Amino acid sequence: MPADRVHAPAELVAWSVEPGQVSARLDNGADLSAPLLLAADGRQSGIRKHLGIRSALWDYGQTGVVTAVEHPRAHDGVAHEIFLPDGPLALLPLSGNRSSVVWSIDRVQAQGALDMPDARLAAMLTERSAGVLGELRIAARRWVYPLNFHHADRYGAARVMLIGDAAHGIHPIAGQGLNLALRDVAVLAELLGEAATLGLDLGDIQLLRRYERLRRPDNAVMCAATDGLTRLFSNRLPLLPQIRRFGLGLVGRSSMLKSFFVAQATGLATQVGQPR
Known part of the structure; x- marks a missing residue:
């Protein structure tokens, strides 16, 4: 795509379907059509x-806790998913000895995981993952999002x-x-x-x-x-x-x-x- 067609960061603020095209306006003032x-x-x-x-829509009553960790053992490009009583814990390979973490738990636990110190969360994730990648260390900020289903x-x-x-x-x-x-x-x-x-x-x-x-x-x-x-x-x-x-x-x-x-x-x- 030509450089003059890339608008980032920018948000769509208005759009309309017209004969033969869609017209749109971005928050940077750009007017586009396609x-x-x-x-x-x-x-x-x-x-x-x-x-x-x-959409077909329902809520799972769970929250995804997302962060990244460093670990001493190589993941060899293999993803791990551990099915725990309180929800699945996924370790997804990133570059080097780093993995992304997605932990699906109830909302009270998720808030606790969001608030606890890095060292405590790392120890908990190491224990919950049975040390499959060794002792984990938190390597990124963490955030949470509600888990639900929808299909348009x-x-x-x-x-x-x-x-x-x-x-x-x-x-x-x-x-x-x-x-x-x-x-x-x-x-x-x-x-x-x-x-x-x-x-x-x-x-x-x-x-x-x-x-x-x-x-x-x-x-x-x-x-x-x-x-x-x-x-x-x-x-x-x-x-x-x-x-x-x-x-x-x-x-x-x-x-x-x-x-x-x-x-x-x-x-x-x-x-x-x-x-x-």
């Missing part, structure tokens, strides 16, 4: 709300498309939110590239319908899977721990099942651009 507006403005998407698009009833309107968290938001239990957004982008890039090559209108409603037809099934499957996992691992019914251990053990022993879940999680099971 054949298509992509709404990538997150779970609380103002564009989605402006369009009156409703539709992915846009005339000359407007929702992508990423604006269209769907899931629990971080399997770390799939970013992957879903990247798959949205991959499909949309292919569709827009094809339309541009053919000289078609990039804001045509048929393009939106093709995008939604391609992305909704994949998004719906992952939304259902992560919601089911969240409920399974957040439930304290007496027999569920044994059932969970059996299921995870079964997957761990089966190369076929592991390959299936890896393909689903990475998007390798999804053919970009199909069906037409």
Whole structure:
């Protein structure tokens, strides 16, 4: 994109759909126009709300505590997720001997984790992760965000498309939110590239319908899977721990099942651009 088309930091303050284009004004005073507006403005998407698009929506009663840690052991590019009684703890590899932490816990615990000294939180995370990466040290500020679910009833309107968290938001239990957004982008890039090559209108409603037809099934499957996992691992019914251990053990022993879940999680099971 040419430098004169990049406006950052800037916020969208007004927009309207007009014949053949979308017009927008930014808070820096810039007036822009294009054949298509992509709404990538997150779970609380103002564009989605402006369009009156409703979502399936519910709250998990949990909060995600996010920070980064340093550790003596190399992560070797491997992510770790530890399923604890109070919620899953994920250690996600960053550059060097650093990992991102996403800990899903109830709101009272989350406030405690936000307020406690670095050394105490690091010791707690080391203990909760069974020392898989050695003794952890807090290496970034921490923040919290409420964990909920939403999936938009539709992915846009005339000359407007929702992508990423604006269209769907899931629990971080399997770390799939970013992957879903990247798959949205991959499909949309292919569709827009094809339309541009053919000289078609990039804001045509048929393009939106093709995008939604391609992305909704994949998004719906992952939304259902992560919601089911969240409920399974957040439930304290007496027999569920044994059932969970059996299921995870079964997957761990089966190369076929592991390959299936890896393909689903990475998007390798999804053919970009199909069906037409």
